[in-house]
Amino acid sequence: MAKSTSAEKYTPEAEKGLIVGVILRYGTPATSGRDKSLSCTQEDRAFSTLLVNVSGKFFEYTLKGEISPGKINSVEQNDMLRKVTFDPEVFFNILLPPIIFHAGYSLKKRHFFRNLGSILAYAFLGTAVSCFIIGNLMYGVVKLMKIVGQLSDKFYYTDCLFFGAIISATDPVTVLAIFNELHADVDLYALLFGESVLNDAVAIVLSSSIVAYQPAGLNTHAFDAAAFFKSVGIFLGIFSGSFTMGAVTGVVTALISF
Structure with missing residues (x-):
């Protein structure tokens, strides 16, 4: 019984591990951990x-x-x-359009349009709710850190909302890969994939609207109804304009192709 136990312990994999450990221990040169101080002569003038x-x-x-x-x-x-x-315009105008085009081109259109209402609800309402929940949690944490004396810098509510808008842009690549391997329901796959495609666009426009929030007066971080509705108008204008431009481009491309 003892012989079988010892045979199980010393497997070929264990021997290979021991050999690799010996090579790493005695085959690599030892490095000195002592700090070296260099003496430099002091000059009267600075070198260019x-x-x-x-x-x-x-x-x-x-x-x-x-x-x-x-x-x-x-x-x-x-x-x-x-x-x-890194210039953000390079990302928005050069890198992002091919990514969105590939996502939309590889999408199964029949399942996407059949669940379009649910996808839009998840993309718009879900992203907005996630942005405000994360922003409020961050604002509470910032206030708590100021109370306990762990934070001296100023973080405003708009900064926390901006962070929430950035974090709300999810990319469920791993989940979609698992769904593809498990052959999940096509409607569930279309819901998750369609929401992820529109979620990025909504998060980008939402963060731009938060940055554009500029109240009138001395306190630029106070609540201003006019500035709030202006940001909402910017959000709706950018998104509707982009949606219209994309739809028109798609229709024209379809007419030219066939």
């Missing part, structure tokens, strides 16, 4: 160019001079920030 040699690799640093705080915060006037900042 600094050349650093690190393990045979040379790095050149150029001194551009003093930068005002206004230029640091402005992406357009700061070359470094402009290089590392």
